Amino acid sequence: MPEITVIRGRRIAGGAAEGEALVADAMLSFWGEVDPVKGTVIAVGHPLEGCALRGKVLVIRSTKGSSATPMVLGLCKLENNAPAAFVNVEADCLAALGCIVHGVPMVADLDQDPFALIRTGDFIRVNADEGTVEITRRG
DSSP states (O other): OOOEEEEEOEEEEOOEEEEEEEEEEEEEOHHHHEETTTTEEOOTTOTTTTOBOTTOEEEEEEEOSOTTHHHHHHHHHHTTOOOSEEEESSOOHHHHHHHHHHTOOEEESOSSOHHHHOOTTOEEEEETTTTEEEEEOOO
């Protein structure tokens, strides 16, 4: 039976989702660093450069920057390229707004360091309503 770890955080945008983790101990701007049509990170030199966001649980320090974050996240949703959920160490108000408006669950202010526990490829269940992030390690 696989090992499951649960960490707790604060609900930022409600809902529940699950998917493969995409992890980087970094910040990411949706304006200029994400291509919503292709659904990929296009920031040169970013740890997630070239990675697809579609259906992934995005585990990052925080988003950064622009008031366009909700718009770009909305374009990702329209193109079927949005992350399934956000797990952030810090909550950025513009990403929070985007997640609330576009129905993407978001949890932040975690009780444990997600970068010590979650690796890209792990299976994650986010229940933002309960403030839980369930991690199932992959191979």
